[in-house]
Amino acid sequence: MMSKKCKYAIKALIRLAENYGKDYLLTADIAKQANIPKKFLEQILLELKRAGYLGSKQGFGGGYYLKVHPKKITVADIYRLFDGAIALVPCVAVKYYERCDDCRDEKICLLREEFLKIKDKTRDVMKKSTILSFIKK
């Protein structure tokens, strides 16, 4: 399961994508339409902005807009941003690689090869699914 934060992020991105190339959207409006607690959404939009997906403007007439084309943003990207590694075990993660602390020797680990395959495949699935996929039906 993904965290609510991640789900909210995707919902917000969908809303912003529907408005792609148009005007600014207000946090309050997105929150209302997507049914997300406003103060929580603030943090999420900020994170999305820092990650380069959104632009914003402060003050009267301000808000958020989508900077990146909806087809360029994948579920894998957003999942990694909010929930971390896609891999089932840390030792086969790409962006979040870590040694497994119960592993004596990675080279002879029985789990690694198989989990690597699983990760590659699920990553492919999540990469093929973009924000645009959610909109066009």
Added chain:
Amino acid sequence: MMSKKCKYAIKALIRLAENYGKDYLLTADIAKQANIPKKFLEQILLELKRAGYLGSKQGFGGGYYLKVHPKKITVADIYRLFDGAIALVPCVAVKYYERCDDCRDEKICLLREEFLKIKDKTRDVMKKSTILSFIKK
């Protein structure tokens, strides 16, 4: 990522599978070989037994053995047992279905269809990977 509990369960199952059709294995020995805290492993083996994968015998000369053929036990099964739903959102889960509490109307939900596809595919991947897959190389 899967929980350590789930990972430990898979490691233990692999060990037990290597011994499939032979004698009993001791919790202490599995714990040592697979580098798992013994008391923690006890709980895990008990859960696996209750789920029907293992048989056991108490007392001197006792221990655990694998009841089900290693090729019949999938990563999806064990993941579901210890970590719950494979789906990214509760509303597309099979065994763990729940309404999303931020969802106004499931029928017109933009997320559902796409997340359903993702779940079906990742579930397939995890179902093709069995305990036997980890052993034969």
Added chain:
DNA sequence: TATATATCTACCTAATTGGTAGAATTAGTA
């Protein structure tokens, strides 16, 4: 009877999740 084993129940600590609160900053408008 002594010992070795699984089984059961309870407990614990730290991190994470899913938020809330409120002040500061920035920009437009009257």
Added chain:
DNA sequence: TACTAATTCTACCAATTAGGTAGATATATA
């Protein structure tokens, strides 16, 4: 200049989950 509307920043918080530990009990064998 003062007001207001918006993002941005920092701190906090309660409940849950993760990852265990501790100790007693039941059961089987030698």
